[in-house]
Amino acid sequence: MAKLNSKIPEGPLSRKWSNYKAEQRLVNPANKRKIDVIVVGTGLAGASASASLAEMGFNVKTFCYQDSPRRAHSIAAQGGINAAKNYQNDGDSVYRLFYDTIKGGDYRAREANVYRLAEVSGLIIDQCVAQGVPFAREYGGLLDNRSFGGAQVSRTFYARGQTGQQLLLGAYSALMRQVNKGTVKLFSRHEMLNLVVVDGKARGIIARDMVTGKIERHFGHAVVIATGGYGNAFFLSTNAMGSNGSAAWQVYKKGAFFSNPAYVQIHPTCIPVHGDFQSKLTLMSESLRNDGRIWVPKKKEDAEAIRAGKLKPTQIAEEDRDYYLERRYPAFGNLVPRDVASRAAKERCDAGYGVGSGLAVYLDFADAINRLGRKVVEERYGNLFQMYEKIVDDNPYETPMMIYPAIHYTMGGIWVDYELMTTIPGLYAIGEANFSDHGANRLGASALMQGLADGYFVLPYTIQNYLADDILTPRMTTNEKEFVDAEEEVTSRIDRMMQINGKLSVDHFHKKFGLQLWDLVGMARTKESLEKALVSFKEMRKAFWTDIKIPGSKDEFNPELEKAARVADFIEIGELMARDALMREESCGGHFREEHQTEEGEAQRNDEKYMFVSAWEYKGESQEPELHKEELIYENIKVAQRNYKK
Amino acid sequence: MDLTLKIWRQANATAKGKFETYTVKNISPDSSFLEMLDILNQQLIEDNIATPVCFDHDCREGICGMCGLYINGRAHGPDKGVTTCQLHMRKFKDGDTIVIEPWRAKPFPIIKDLVVDRTAFDKIIAAGGYVSVNTGGIPDANAIPISKKDADTAMDAAACIGCGACVASCKNASAMLFVAAKVSQFAHLPQGKVEAKERVKNMVSKMDEVGFGNCTNTGACEAECPKEISILHIAKLNREFFAAKIC
Ligand SMILES: Cc1cc2nc3c(=O)[nH]c(=O)nc-3n(C[C@H](O)[C@H](O)[C@H](O)COP(=O)(O)OP(=O)(O)OC[C@H]3O[C@@H](n4cnc5c(N)ncnc54)[C@H](O)[C@@H]3O)c2cc1C
Numbered sequence: 069m070a071k072l073n074s075k076i077p078e079g080p081l082s083r084k085w086s087n088y089k090a091e092q093r094l095v096n097p098a099n100k101r102k103i104d105v106i107v108v109g110t111g112l113a114g115a116s117a118s119a120s121l122a123e124m125g126f127n128v129k130t131f132c133y134q135d136s137p138r139r140a141h142s143i144a145a146q147g148g149i150n151a152a153k154n155y156q157n158d159g160d161s162v163y164r165l166f167y168d169t170i171k172g173g174d175y176r177a178r179e180a181n182v183y184r185l186a187e188v189s190g191l192i193i194d195q196c197v198a199q200g201v202p203f204a205r206e207y208g209g210l211l212d213n214r215s216f217g218g219a220q221v222s223r224t225f226y227a228r229g230q231t232g233q234q235l236l237l238g239a240y241s242a243l244m245r246q247v248n249k250g251t252v253k254l255f256s257r258h259e260m261l262n263l264v265v266v267d268g269k270a271r272g273i274i275a276r277d278m279v280t281g282k283i284e285r286h287f288g289h290a291v292v293i294a295t296g297g298y299g300n301a302f303f304l305s306t307n308a309m310g311s312n313g314s315a316a317w318q319v320y321k322k323g324a325f326f327s328n329p330a331y332v333q334i335h336p337t338c339i340p341v342h343g344d345f346q347s348k349l350t351l352m353s354e355s356l357r358n359d360g361r362i363w364v365p366k367k368k369e370d371a372e373a374i375r376a377g378k379l380k381p382t383q384i385a386e387e388d389r390d391y392y393l394e395r396r397y398p399a400f401g402n403l404v405p406r407d408v409a410s411r412a413a414k415e416r417c418d419a420g421y422g423v424g425s426g427l428a429v430y431l432d433f434a435d436a437i438n439r440l441g442r443k444v445v446e447e448r449y450g451n452l453f454q455m456y457e458k459i460v461d462d463n464p465y466e467t468p469m470m471i472y473p474a475i476h477y478t479m480g481g482i483w484v485d486y487e488l489m490t491t492i493p494g495l496y497a498i499g500e501a502n503f504s505d506h507g508a509n510r511l512g513a514s515a516l517m518q519g520l521a522d523g524y525f526v527l528p529y530t531i532q533n534y535l536a537d538d539i540l541t542p543r544m545t546t547n548e549k550e551f552v553d554a555e556e557e558v559t560s561r562i563d564r565m566m567q568i569n570g571k572l573s574v575d576h577f578h579k580k581f582g583l584q585l586w587d588l589v590g591m592a593r594t595k596e597s598l599e600k601a602l603v604s605f606k607e608m609r610k611a612f613w614t615d616i617k618i619p620g621s622k623d624e625f626n627p628e629l630e631k632a633a634r635v636a637d638f639i640e641i642g643e644l645m646a647r648d649a650l651m652r653e654e655s656c657g658g659h660f661r662e663e664h665q666t667e668e669g670e671a672q673r674n675d676e677k678y679m680f681v682s683a684w685e686y687k688g689e690s691q692e693p694e695l696h697k698e699e700l701i702y703e704n705i706k707v708a709q710r711n712y713k714k
Numbered sequence: 715m716d717l718t719l720k721i722w723r724q725a726n727a728t729a730k731g732k733f734e735t736y737t738v739k740n741i742s743p744d745s746s747f748l749e750m751l752d753i754l755n756q757q758l759i760e761d762n763i764a765t766p767v768c769f770d771h772d773c774r775e776g777i778c779g780m781c782g783l784y785i786n787g788r789a790h791g792p793d794k795g796v797t798t799c800q801l802h803m804r805k806f807k808d809g810d811t812i813v814i815e816p817w818r819a820k821p822f823p824i825i826k827d828l829v830v831d832r833t834a835f836d837k838i839i840a841a842g843g844y845v846s847v848n849t850g851g852i853p854d855a856n857a858i859p860i861s862k863k864d865a866d867t868a869m870d871a872a873a874c875i876g877c878g879a880c881v882a883s884c885k886n887a888s889a890m891l892f893v894a895a896k897v898s899q900f901a902h903l904p905q906g907k908v909e910a911k912e913r914v915k916n917m918v919s920k921m922d923e924v925g926f927g928n929c930t931n932t933g934a935c936e937a938e939c940p941k942e943i944s945i946l947h948i949a950k951l952n953r954e955f956f957a958a959k960i961c
Pocket residue numbers: 108109110111112113114131132133134137139140141142143144145146147148149150231232258259260261294295296297306307308311312314315351476477498499500501512513514515516517519
């Protein structure tokens with residue numbers, strides 16, 4: 069355990085960040101010009117970090133796999149971004165946002181990081197408004213807010229149903245401004261395939277030009293991983309098709325510890341699965357739970373009749389409906405945190421009350437339309453309703469939506485200290501790619517906040533504390549042995565993959581694996597299912613490396629090759645997820661072990677034994693990874709059983 | 715549904731392309747257009763027919779702007795106000811023949827099959843599509859009230875996803891709607907007013923430089939825009955541009 073030093077600054081919680089900034093080392097402007105920083109990823113985290121670092125004077129090289137940095141998956145976030153502005157005068161404060169986030173995360177996040185997040189949250193909104201992000205406003209011209217799950221205040225800022233898009237376009241334009249100035253060099257359609265470590269420090273990456281297939285070496289004094297989450301391991305998720313865990317996995321194999329892989333978030337309001345040809349799941353924003361009411365029929369025979377197409381939801385009388393969230397959690401009602409809402413939906417469906425295919429519940433706007441009028445509902449959720457109608461071919465103004473939980477976000481990720489540095493010096497991880505801030509469950513509208521906090525307001529400071537030692541380190545040529553070796557690892561893996569020439573397509577495999585991961589390491593886990601997963605994923609890994617077929621060549625634009633490399637990593641990530649979930653003999657947040665629940669079916673933590681962050685160290689292909697623990701110490705918050713009932 | 719697909723195949727930027735014909739069977743009307751292509755590709759791979767058809771896509775929810783196919787002569791196909799990834803097979807009939815092409819416009823060279831290079835759009839944004847503020851040192855977000863109407867109009871324009879359907883459906887391959895969306899967003903907001911003239915001049919001259927054509931007001935861009943961005947924003951762009959030129 070000696071290996072993990074979270075570097076939390078001294079002092080009272082509310083002074084830690086200012087103390088840190090007052091004492092940290094800085095790099096002067098003349099020296100910044102001599103320093104190169106590689107940023108992999110152009111989502112909210114990567115784009116904001118790239119732009120801010122370049123504005124400060126560093127030379128930045130920024131990578132993304134899409135054709136333009138503007139298409140990173142942050143673009144898809146709908147609902148909003150939290151900030152403790154207290155513009156609504158409803159009692160919000162930095163402390164309350166901090167408290168809600170720790171509690172929402174089921175007491176499995178680091179206090180100091182979360183407090184800092186809450187502290188800088190207000191600056192993010194200022195920054196975005198200054199960039200021209202068109203947030204929703206009230207008639208008086210001031211910013212409007214809405215509520216999200218797990219909070220009793222309205223602190224969520226939004227831009228229609230396209231908040232992520234607007235925030236990302238803000239960060240993207242700041243990034244492009246720097247590209248124009250020559251301070252950022254942009255490598256789009258480039259995929260990172262390996263990390264280069266020289267004398268124990270991160271010094272560069274190996275990337276593939278996805279258009280030509282050329283393998284390139286890039287040097288940086290420091291490397292920042294901002295590549296998002298690994299939720300696509302499940303195949304079906306709300307992530308983009310290209311979202312992947314590969315960069316995180318590559319750095320894990322080079323010595324960065326991987327934390328809490330078992331903590332994945334299952335979002336309660338997604339459009340249900342409708343066929344085996346399906347390629348992804350679509351989220352219906354959590355903001356819908358502000359006005360929509362969730363229910364299933366009270367009587368099993370009604371649910372059966374609905375499933376058989378003999379009854380319509382609108383024919384079920386009010387008293388025959390079970391608004392199960394309002395019933396079970398009167399204080400928070402439909403706005404309970406995501407993990408709670410998801411499990412409650414699963415519980416009802418497993419008990420035989422599901423609608424649609426049986427794996428769906430209703431999200432009903434009839435009351436809201438009566439209360440507010442159709443026009444207001446349309447203004448608030450119009451684009452979401454339209455999206456739903458396009459996909460499902462049903463009109464949610466007239467009949468309730470059907471929803472079911474789906475994989476959405478990964479709280480787990482690369483372990484980082486207070487400075488967002490991994491266990492490899494000079495290697496940083498920001499945004500969804502790291503494990504920090506959300507504990508075992510993330511609250512809605514907090515990922516955008518974290519990505520932008522990391523990129524605009526945290527990393528640009530903390531990275532200087534490290535780079536201050538590097539001002540005399542000259543740029544390396546990439547002919548050094550470490551670069552050559554790292555490239556060789558990449559090319560030999562690609563060659564091996566291309567030569568398999570089996571019978572099955574990558575998608576075929578990914579679907580099969582994803583389904584198993586969902587069944588065995590999904591919403592409810594048991595010792596038995598996890599042990600089974602460990603065996604099965606090993607076999608699957610073997611099968612992958614013998615059965616898969618990648619057409620075309622490696623020296624051309626070849627999406628099948630890209631996918632294959634990602635899926636190979638997903639299978640290994642799945643194994644670590646299962647291992648972590650098996651180790652954690654408790655239920656907390658998004659991690660639900662059926663053996664550990666209260667009589668009422670709520671998650672039961674075991675604080676005595678498991679109040680720690682797991683951090684796994686890679687030990688080589690044939691050995692089991694080693695578990696390290698970062699004990700969590702709560703000095704400012706009284707740890708309690710989460711209660712959303714009163 | 716059973717369908718015949720005529721798809722543009724082109725090995726790389728310089729190769730000569732041509733249409734190839736494929737068939738797919740038993741497609742569910744509930745599947746999306748791209749899921750139908752996934753099924754085709756799986757079949758091409760596993761039955762050893764050909765290399766899979768390359769097309770761009772990522773979010774598959776109509777927001778990243780990565781997908782873009784020219785389907786039966788229309789950008790993003792027959793449905794209104796949707797991207798290719800949101801197009802569903804229920805918009806087609808059993809037995810249909812569907813012609814699928816890439817965006818065709820000089821500033822968007824073909825990379826492979828249906829994939830084109832749209833970095834010209836990034837270049838236009840780099841030329842001025844921003845408010846020049848650095849991180850930090852900014853006023854409180856509520857310091858400048860903005861009328862709801864202006865904020866809403868700015869948001870209408872800002873909804874552009876940069877897919878390039880406007881260019882692909884314009885006979886002149888003009889990027890006016892794309893540029894107008896950005897210029898008009900800022901023109902409706904107080905932020906960045908001081909640099910408004912420079913912005914519009916720089917963006918328009920970059921648009922010309924990277925090879926987009928002129929706007930002749932045919933309105934095809936608005937008709938095919940998956941986000942239904944109005945050509946009124948082009949009028950706004952023109953006003954901004956002339957005002958910038960005069961003084
Ligand atoms: C549908 C949806 C809705 C959401 N809604 C909300 C919301 O309302 N509020 C909220 O707070 N959060 C929301 N979230 C979560 C939030 O959007 C994400 O957690 C967050 O945007 C992640 O940002 P990021 O910068 O870490 O990564 P991403 O935006 O995922 O960006 C990853 C970047 O890394 C690049 N990349 C990945 N791998 C490689 C590689 N190997 N080589 C090179 N580049 C690579 C990609 O090109 C991309 O640029 C939502 C998520 C989804 C999926």
